[in-house]
Amino acid sequence: MRYDLVAWIFFQSANKTDIVSIESAAESMKQMKQDFLFYKRAYEDSSQNALWSYMLEYFVQHYEKIAKEKLRTEVLDTQLKFSIRHYCYGSVGVTREWLLYDNTTSAEVVVEMMFNSMPKELYEVFL
16 A cells, blocks of 8 residues: 555656656756655655655656657657666666765756757667
């Protein structure tokens, strides 16, 4: 039950975010910082149903959906799917580190650095 609530709270915020917009993603991260205690507790949970697992799968599925729409295809090639998963792992990890340990870097700067670190083949699809 608790995990369903954590996931629901995350998805309420995530569904309002345009993940290929620097401004929208930065606003979402600012909101996470404002809800620091909730996300701190959720990130510290290392159980099977941890928040990072929900986040990772949400973002992978969302990026794959957007890629299929932009490329007008039903099937993504193996390399693109791998690049999406790789980028999402890194982004979720960086978000966690930023939220828990970085009190100096703004959300805008972190999001901009994440977008600048996007593999070329993803950048060409999403931006």
